[in-house]
Amino acid sequence: MPRRIHPKPGGWLLACFLPLRAVTAGPPFKVSRAELRRRFAAPFRIERAQPPLRSARGRQGREWLVFARHTG
Numbered sequence: 212m213p214r215r216i217h218p219k220p221g222g223w224l225l226a227c228f229l230p231l232r233a234v235t236a237g238p239p240f241k242v243s244r245a246e247l248r249r250r251f252a253a254p255f256r257i258e259r260a261q262p263p264l265r266s267a268r269g270r271q272g273r274e275w276l277v278f279a280r281h282t283g
Contacts, residue, residue: 224255224279227263229270244275254283 218224228247244260251257256279263276 218281220281220283222281224251224277224281226277226279228275228277229273247275247277251277251279254281255279256282 228242248257248260257277258280259276259278261276262272263274266272266274
């Protein structure tokens with residue numbers, strides 16, 4: 212099970228995810244944008260979620276950059 216992140220209230224979380232389209236046994240493990248939104252719904256508020264401006268070759272258009280603020 213993944214370790215939980217516990218930033219201070221008002222703290223920021225910046226993460227870059229690679230939502231996978233095909234079913235794989237992992238790692239990396241399959242994750243969708245909807246699943247990420249659900250998991251970060253509380254105690255975070257997603258302030259911005261978008262493709263990064265730059266990505267490594269082969270990952271362009273597949274990564275998802277998330278800026279979230281801890282609301283607890």
